[in-house]
Amino acid sequence: MTKFDEATQAIRIDETAYDVCLDPGYAIGGPLNGGYLMAVILRAAVDASPFEHPVSTTAQFLKAPAPGPARVEVERLKAGRTVAFMRARLVQGGVTQIECLITTATLADVSPAYAEEPGYVMPRPEDCLKLPDPKPESGMTLNAQMELLFDPPTVGWLRGAPTGRPESRAYFRMAEPQDPDPYVLALAVDALPPVVFSAGARGWAPTVDLTWHLRALPAPGLLTLIGSGRLVSDGWFDEEIEVRDSRGRLVAQSRQLARVGRG
Amino acid sequence: MTKFDEATQAIRIDETAYDVCLDPGYAIGGPLNGGYLMAVILRAAVDASPFEHPVSTTAQFLKAPAPGPARVEVERLKAGRTVAFMRARLVQGGVTQIECLITTATLADVSPAYAEEPGYVMPRPEDCLKLPDPKPESGMTLNAQMELLFDPPTVGWLRGAPTGRPESRAYFRMAEPQDPDPYVLALAVDALPPVVFSAGARGWAPTVDLTWHLRALPAPGLLTLIGSGRLVSDGWFDEEIEVRDSRGRLVAQSRQLARVGRG
Numbered sequence: 001m002t003k004f005d006e007a008t009q010a011i012r013i014d015e016t017a018y019d020v021c022l023d024p025g026y027a028i029g030g031p032l033n034g035g036y037l038m039a040v041i042l043r044a045a046v047d048a049s050p051f052e053h054p055v056s057t058t059a060q061f062l063k064a065p066a067p068g069p070a071r072v073e074v075e076r077l078k079a080g081r082t083v084a085f086m087r088a089r090l091v092q093g094g095v096t097q098i099e100c101l102i103t104t105a106t107l108a109d110v111s112p113a114y115a116e117e118p119g120y121v122m123p124r125p126e127d128c129l130k131l132p133d134p135k136p137e138s139g140m141t142l143n144a145q146m147e148l149l150f151d152p153p154t155v156g157w158l159r160g161a162p163t164g165r166p167e168s169r170a171y172f173r174m175a176e177p178q179d180p181d182p183y184v185l186a187l188a189v190d191a192l193p194p195v196v197f198s199a200g201a202r203g204w205a206p207t208v209d210l211t212w213h214l215r216a217l218p219a220p221g222l223l224t225l226i227g228s229g230r231l232v233s234d235g236w237f238d239e240e241i242e243v244r245d246s247r248g249r250l251v252a253q254s255r256q257l258a259r260v261g262r263g
Numbered sequence: 264m265t266k267f268d269e270a271t272q273a274i275r276i277d278e279t280a281y282d283v284c285l286d287p288g289y290a291i292g293g294p295l296n297g298g299y300l301m302a303v304i305l306r307a308a309v310d311a312s313p314f315e316h317p318v319s320t321t322a323q324f325l326k327a328p329a330p331g332p333a334r335v336e337v338e339r340l341k342a343g344r345t346v347a348f349m350r351a352r353l354v355q356g357g358v359t360q361i362e363c364l365i366t367t368a369t370l371a372d373v374s375p376a377y378a379e380e381p382g383y384v385m386p387r388p389e390d391c392l393k394l395p396d397p398k399p400e401s402g403m404t405l406n407a408q409m410e411l412l413f414d415p416p417t418v419g420w421l422r423g424a425p426t427g428r429p430e431s432r433a434y435f436r437m438a439e440p441q442d443p444d445p446y447v448l449a450l451a452v453d454a455l456p457p458v459v460f461s462a463g464a465r466g467w468a469p470t471v472d473l474t475w476h477l478r479a480l481p482a483p484g485l486l487t488l489i490g491s492g493r494l495v496s497d498g499w500f501d502e503e504i505e506v507r508d509s510r511g512r513l514v515a516q517s518r519q520l521a522r523v524g525r526g
Contacts, residue, residue, distance in 0.1 A: 056472045078326070099340055114428070114462050208366055209321075215494050229377075231479070233377075255518060260376075
């Protein structure tokens with residue numbers, strides 16, 4: 001069991017409740033990372049489902065839960081022959097923190113009938129950039145859990161040279177060697193700095209809701225995260241992440257709606 | 264009040280329940296159109312929310328409700344200063360048919376800070392194609408409610424010449440004159456024939472879940488629907504619709520996960 005497996009563990013209490021312990025090692029400043037929290041919730045929801053994979057997950061981020069014990073409450077809304085619909089909520093101190101709808105199924109590892117080619121060719125990993133380690137007082141403990149190698153222009157904002165478009169692209173893997181799986185993908189779809197940083201925005205950009213789809217089971221190796229946004233307006237922006245595995249196959253697609261920071 | 268306003272009306276019973284009457288005029292064969300059903304649910308959810316607009320909607324399509332009376336049950340999960348999180352479910356005969364998470368806010372009509380240009384230039388409406396009227400016995404009553412003018416290659420599948428890619432593009436307006444609003448957009452994001460028809464698939468392609476975001480309030484006039492998909496694999500496909508208003512502004516983005524038909 002890897003550290004990530006352990007940090008996302010959900011202990012079954014009964015058919016509808018799981019105990020979890022939110023790990024302070026996945027913090028982004030004060031709050032915990034939304035992708036990590038989704039991974040925790042998905043452990044419980046998939047365990048309670050008759051199928052193996054979370055093919056669709058929507059999370060509404062109502063509150064920012066604190067590290068420590070919490071509970072995942074699950075409800076099986078309907079289970080059919082190939083698909084089950086689940087509801088899951090992360091509860092802490094009696095208050096719902098995150099509300100989810102999750103669709104589960106069992107994906108087979110087959111050749112796709114149609115697959116769009118990647119819309120962007122990444123530079124080689126050795127030509128990509130790591131971000132500097134965050135200061136300990138920043139509370140960015142998440143960074144130590146994963147390795148991100150950025151397409152250089154998309155971190156130009158760090159040295160005052162944003163590209164002017166919402167975008168962020170990087171290779172991704174867990175710091176502790178571990179093959180990517182659906183839970184790692186839940187982390188990956190919320191792992192990049194907000195795409196609006198490249199459009200010149202700064203500061204805390206809270207996710208309001210996020211939906212991601214698991215499209216195929218990832219092969220071992222580096223993941224590629226291609227992040228973009230189409231509209232920044234009235235304090236809102238969309239962030240879309242496409243995740244491809246080491247074979248170049250599309251394994252996850254996400255879109256989140258978030259608020260532009262005032263930093 | 265237009266016919267569509269009437270067909271999507273939700274009558275408040277109390278804080279948590281609304282009576283609705285599902286209109287047989289929005290059928291696609293046997294079942295009712297998913298976009299129409301979302302519009303009905305959104306009427307109730309927005310009424311029960313302190314804000315004016317459904318900025319994010321996720322729907323899980325558990326069952327296919329029948330025309331006639333039904334109920335929308337709503338629950339306000341959290342209401343903050345700028346955003347409220349709602350849960351809503353369409354119930355018929357005591358059984359949940361559709362389960363939703365809806366985020367509401369009040370959008371202002373402002374100039375965007377960043378707006379991606381449309382990725383595709385549509386031909387002029389006069390160079391686009393209408394589909395032939397469905398036969399009465401097909402039960403496709405939805406078609407009479409709206410006018411769709413298709414980008415010709417994307418309906419090549421009708422005459423046995425699919426493009427080979429999942430895609431569908433059309434201008435959209437309601438048949439009865441009505442300015443587009445968020446409820447019309449809910450219909451619009453599920454109004455096109457499945458994008459997989461262009462990739463050679465046929466037959467009933469049921470939506471499993473659909474998430475759409477309202478990004479701006481649409482200007483009067485024709486809407487443009489740009490539909491695509493990235494992966495058709497293991498019987499699943501994604502369908503993404505981008506909706507632009509008559510000013511060319513991005514007003515809605517959707518992604519649905521659906522099953523490939525066996526027709």
